[in-house]
Amino acid sequence: xxxxxxxxxxxxxxxxxxxxxxxxxxxxxxxxxxxxxxxxxxxxxxxxxxxxxxxxxxxxxxxxxxxxxxxxxxxxxxxxxxxxxxxxxxxxxxxxxxxxxxxxxxxxxxxxxxxxxxxxxxxxxxxxxxxxxxxxxxxxxxxxxxxxxxxxxxxxxxxxxxxxxxxxxxxxxxxxxxxxxxxxxxxxxxxxxxxxxxxxxxxxxxxxxxxxxxxxxxxxxxxxxxxxxxxxxxxxxxxxxxxxxxxxxxxxxxxxxxxxxxxxxxxxxxxxxxxxxxxxxxxxxxxxxxxxxxxxxxxxxxxxxxxxxxxxxxxxxxxxxxxxxxxxxxxxxxxxxxxxxxxxxxxxxxxxxxxxxxxxxxxxxxxxxxxxxxxxxxxxxxxxxxxxxxxxxxxxxxxxxxxxxxxxxxxxxxxxxxxxxxxxxxxxxxxxxxxxxxxxxxxxxxxxxxxxxxxxxxxxxxxxxxxxxxxxxxxxxxxxxxxxxxxxxxxxxxxxxxxxxxxxxxxxxxxxxxxxxxxxxxxxxxxxxxxxxxxxxxxxxxxxxxxxxxxxxxxxxxxxxxxxxxxxxxxxxxxxxxxxxxxxxxxxxxxxxxxxxxxxxxxxxxxxxxxxxxxxxxxxxxxxxxxxxxxxxxxxxxxxxxxxxxxxxxxxxxxxxxxxxxxxxxxxxxxxxxxxxxxxxxxxxxxxxxxxxxxxxxxxxxxxxxxxxxxxxxxxxxxxxxxxxxxxxxxxxxxxxxxxxxxxxxxxxxxxxxxxxxxxxxxxxxxxxxxxxxxxxxxxxxxxxxxxxxxxxxxxxxxxxxxxxxxxxxxxxxxxxxxxxxxxxxxxxxxxxxxxxxxxxxxxxxxxxxxxxxxxxxxxxxxxxxxxxxxxxxxxxxxxxxxxxxxxxxxxxxxxxxxxxxxxxxxxxxxxxxxxxxxxxxxxxxxxxxxxxxxxxxxxxxxxxxxxxxxxxxxxxxxxxxxxxxxxxxxxxxxxxxxxxxxxxxxxxxxxxxxxxx
Numbered sequence: 002x003x004x005x006x007x008x009x010x011x012x013x014x015x016x017x018x019x020x021x022x023x024x025x026x027x028x029x030x031x032x033x034x035x036x037x038x039x040x041x042x043x044x045x046x047x048x049x050x051x052x053x054x055x056x057x058x059x060x061x062x063x064x065x066x067x068x069x070x071x072x073x074x075x076x077x078x079x080x081x082x083x084x085x086x087x088x089x090x091x092x093x094x095x096x097x098x099x100x101x102x103x104x105x106x107x108x109x110x111x112x113x114x115x116x117x118x119x120x121x122x123x124x125x126x127x128x129x130x131x132x133x134x135x136x137x138x139x140x141x142x143x144x145x146x147x148x149x150x151x152x153x154x155x156x157x158x159x160x161x162x163x164x165x166x167x168x169x170x171x172x173x174x175x176x177x178x179x180x181x182x183x184x185x186x187x188x189x190x191x192x193x194x195x196x197x198x199x200x201x202x203x204x205x206x207x208x209x210x211x212x213x214x215x216x217x218x219x220x221x222x223x224x225x226x227x228x229x230x231x232x233x234x235x236x237x238x239x240x241x242x243x244x245x246x247x248x249x250x251x252x253x254x255x256x257x258x259x260x261x262x263x264x265x266x267x268x269x270x271x272x273x274x275x276x277x278x279x280x281x282x283x284x285x286x287x288x289x290x291x292x293x294x295x296x297x298x299x300x301x302x303x304x305x306x307x308x309x310x311x312x313x314x315x316x317x318x319x320x321x322x323x324x325x326x327x328x329x330x331x332x333x334x335x336x337x338x339x340x341x342x343x344x345x346x347x348x349x350x351x352x353x354x355x356x357x358x359x360x361x362x363x364x365x366x367x368x369x370x371x372x373x374x375x376x377x378x379x380x381x382x383x384x385x386x387x388x389x390x391x392x393x394x395x396x397x398x399x400x401x402x403x404x405x406x407x408x409x410x411x412x413x414x415x416x417x418x419x420x421x422x423x424x425x426x427x428x429x430x431x432x433x434x435x436x437x438x439x440x441x442x443x444x445x446x447x448x449x450x451x452x453x454x455x456x457x458x459x460x461x462x463x464x465x466x467x468x469x470x471x472x473x474x475x476x477x478x479x480x481x482x483x484x485x486x487x488x489x490x491x492x493x494x495x496x497x498x499x500x501x502x503x504x505x506x507x508x509x510x511x512x513x514x515x516x517x518x519x520x521x522x523x524x525x526x527x528x529x530x531x532x533x534x535x536x537x538x539x540x541x542x543x544x545x546x547x548x549x550x551x552x553x554x555x556x557x558x559x560x561x562x563x564x565x566x567x568x569x570x571x572x573x574x575x576x577x578x579x580x581x582x583x584x585x586x587x588x589x590x591x592x593x594x595x596x597x598x599x600x601x602x603x604x605x606x607x608x609x610x611x612x613x614x615x616x617x618x619x620x621x622x623x624x625x626x627x628x629x630x631x632x633x634x635x636x637x638x639x640x641x642x643x644x645x646x647x648x649x650x651x652x653x654x655x656x657x658x659x660x661x662x663x664x665x666x667x668x669x670x671x672x673x674x675x676x677x678x679x680x681x682x683x684x685x686x687x688x689x690x691x692x693x694x695x696x697x698x699x700x701x702x703x704x705x706x707x708x709x710x711x712x713x714x715x716x717x718x719x720x721x722x723x724x725x726x727x728x729x730x731x732x733x734x735x736x737x738x739x740x741x742x743x744x745x746x747x748x749x750x751x752x753x754x755x756x757x758x759x760x761x762x763x764x765x766x767x768x769x770x771x772x773x774x775x776x777x778x779x780x781x782x783x784x785x786x787x788x789x790x791x792x793x794x795x796x797x798x799x800x801x802x803x804x805x806x807x808x809x810x811x812x813x814x815x816x817x818x819x820x821x822x823x824x825x826x827x828x829x830x831x832x833x834x835x836x837x838x839x840x841x842x843x844x845x846x847x848x849x850x851x852x853x854x855x856x857x858x859x860x861x862x863x864x865x866x867x868x869x870x871x872x873x874x875x876x877x878x879x880x881x882x883x884x885x886x887x888x889x890x891x892x893x894x895x896x897x898x899x900x901x902x903x904x905x906x907x908x909x910x911x912x913x914x915x916x917x918x919x920x921x922x923x924x925x926x927x928x929x930x931x932x933x934x935x936x937x938x939x940x941x942x943x944x945x946x947x948x949x950x951x952x953x954x955x956x957x958x959x960x961x962x963x964x965x966x967x968x969x970x971x972x973x974x975x976x977x978x979x980x981x982x983x984x985x986x987x988x989x990x991x992x993x994x995x996x997x998x999x
Contacts, residue, residue, distance in 0.1 A: 370515060
């Protein structure tokens with residue numbers, strides 16, 4: 002009967018790969034083609050054989066030669082046998098039939114490009130004939146007509162046909178014409194709930210916003226209109242008010258590189274009315290006189306603004322972002338490139354380098370008197386500390402935190418005497434800490450401190466922005482030569498950058514430089530909070546007496562206020578993304594769920610300042626901007642500065658032409674994947690946000706395997722601890738499920754279809770048991786919960802198998818992921834499964850990675866320096882040691898480790914380490930060869946870009962990327978093993994370890 006074939010993960014699997022399925026054209030229950038894993042199953046015209054792929058390497062990753070690349074296999078349905086047809090180190094696959102005896106498949110074995118090859122069954126792989134000869138651009142998809150005479154293929158943005166009946170035929174491009182209407186090109190967008198940044202003006206009258214990459218302002222008064230400041234296809238962000246509130250700084254990539262601009266008000270509503278009245282009077286008396294349109298320099302004009310002027314302020318080839326004006330309004334700090342901090346004198350446009358570094362974790366805050374900058378950056382061990390440096394570079398930066406755990410988020414009190422920050426130096430949880438930068442404050446008595454804080458609070462309420470009349474006029478800076486070196490630094494610089502020789506250093510103020518006690522500051526730190534969990538989003542009140550932060554305290558994650566006296570924290574709002582604290586400390590500005598607003602301090606409430614606008618997005622322009630930004634981010638931050646030997650600008654230009662044609666998220670992601678594929682690297686991805694599907698109805702799962710019978714579904718197996726086993730009236734193997742909620746099955750129904758939308762909802766199961774008609778109440782579970790049960794069942798069965806094969810001498814632990822949860826399970830099982838056993842197998846197969854390699858090594862590489870014997874214990878027992886003195890529980894006996902091609906990232910690092918340190922025998926298959934530390938960032942529409950920033954190398958310099966850990970004992974996982982359920986890799990590990998177990 003005709004069937005549709007496909008591959009999918011319909012059932013949870015421990016091995017992360019799909020299986021091939023077939024289903025009748027009339028619908029019904031999908032059936033496995035065979036019990037091995039595989040992709041792209043295609044049935045031969047006579048129905049006797051099935052082509053399929055094994056391996057999971059993506060076709061978009063060009064020139065991949067890893068252990069999981071694809072090969073073409075054939076399954077003979079007549080004798081249930083498997084035959085491998087190709088074994089090229091790269092990708093072979095997507096095979097299609099030409100009649101019953103020939104196939105055509107894709108391969109990148111020649112010309113560094115995916116082309117098509119024709120092979121007669123029975124011939125050797127070397128006899129396959131290339132039938133296309135494309136270079137540079139791969140064949141992406143193809144199919145063969147039912148009569149085997151014509152092939153159609155897709156390549157780049159074209160379709161081609163190829164005559165398979167004619168020797169040496171060349172592909173012929175098809176011409177397809179169509180018109181694009183506006184609905185395909187323009188997308189209307191409401192931006193009222195897409196706010197990503199909010200900044201309150203220094204006078205507290207106007208809020209500035211970034212929403213969907215555009216700048217907006219509105220007065221904070223109720224019912225005030227929204228005004229759009231920018232209207233470009235670029236992405237505007239990083240907004241910051243000038244100290245006097247007359248200008249709005251921001252960054253934009255309108256020129257193709259990030260640059261800093263400033264916006265000012267051209268006209269207000271009141272001025273428009275005055276101009277009209279003036280024009281009427283002038284026309285009546287002297288028609289030739291033009292009315293004055295010179296704008297005033299009053300910051301209050303922003304609250305009533307209607308038109309704006311924007312102009313370039315700072316630009317360089319490396320890109321300039323994050324403008325941050327000094328509180329006195331004379332300087333502008335900003336980021337150049339990835340991790341370089343510079344300061345611009347707004348009067349002279351002189352640009353001075355403060356810090357040259359590679360770390361994207363750079364952040365900073367000006368001291369209130371504009372004399373100093375507190376900044377955060379990482380060293381070569383990726384540890385972040387807080388440094389304080391004079392803004393004029395007159396003396397070296399001083400590390401005021403000096404700890405091997407991370408410190409960040411420096412916040413100054415208004416008088417500059419207190420610095421608060423976040424640190425994870427205790428229990429690896431971020432708490433609030435502080436230090437007196439004026440050491441004399443530490444000698445104050447409690448009454449004197451109370452008086453200090455009282456005065457500081459009164460002074461904070463008097464804070465005012467500087468007068469606009471005192472602010473400098475700035476000329477644009479386009480001085481790439483004053484930027485920092487592009488060479489990566491190994492640690493934060495502690496030497497002042499040299500000012501350009503043509504101009505003397507400009508002091509921030511004519512007042513004497515404040516004296517800060519920095520050298521021993523790290524010895525005088527004080528812990529402010531010690532709550533369980535992490536504090537974040539820190540702000541410090543101007544008086545330094547209140548701390549605002551976000552944390553989960555008890556069952557509630559919220560925004561909290563905490564007084565210096567240590568009294569109970571007060572919940573002042575829901576958990577929000579804190580933007581900043583206003584100049585006088587009376588408003589805590591935030592963004593939450595795409596809306597901006599502020600919390601009235603000290604105790605709330607929160608008030609949203611909503612904006613309203615509908616924009617028209619040119620989808621071609623948006624795709625262009627997104628693509629170029631993603632490519633620019635990768636070009637600046639990818640761990641290998643050579644971009645794996647590519648001409649990245651040329652590659653970017655090549656794919657940009659295709660990206661501009663993308664109109665949908667899927668189209669954009671497809672082109673982006675092709676760009677990333679040129680890097681032939683791991684941990685890469687550009688993924689548009691998923692659109693919610695209101696029609697989605699997740700299937701409920703009973704935890705049974707079934708076989709379709711005439712009146713329902715016959716139970717063939719039951720998963721332990723599943724709803725079918727735990728119900729009061731249990732199902733048994735052999736029972737027949739006949740109805741769900743009293744609805745019988747139609748001939749083409751599936752069990753899953755009847756359970757659609759019923760996950761975690763009680764249902765009535767009607768079934769036949771030994772001829773009796775019964776009903777049972779069960780609560781189906783989700784796919785994710787079922788996957789957990791499948792995994793636990795597999796883990797226990799595997800452990801029992803090891804115990805059986807070893808006669809109880811070897812323990813078994815599978816590490817599911819390199820994360821804290823799996824580490825906790827490992828430590829538990831180190832006792833439960835391995836205590837008292839002379840051998841241990843650690844299995845990291847099918848482990849997607851994480852970060853816990855060094856914790857695991859601390860357990861299995863523990864140096865045995867002593868043992869303990871209490872009175873009463875046999876002194877011949879020399880394995881004892883107080884467990885409460887260990888960082889993690891240890892195992893010192895013989896160990897073997899299992900890995901495979903689906904061991905990825907940190908699971909590969911532990912595999913490499915196990916072999917490098919000669920801890921035991923590594924068994925299985927070569928690991929994936931995908932080891933890079935990655936971060937992520939977002940594009941204008943929420944598209945996530947993964948950014949691999951840190952390479953990993955073996956002691957001999959071997960890059961772990963593309964060089965997976967090679968086992969001492971190689972054991973392939975064959976389709977025959979998968980179909981029969983035999984684990985020969987596990988068996989080999991046990992047999993080898995038994996040779997060393999006493």
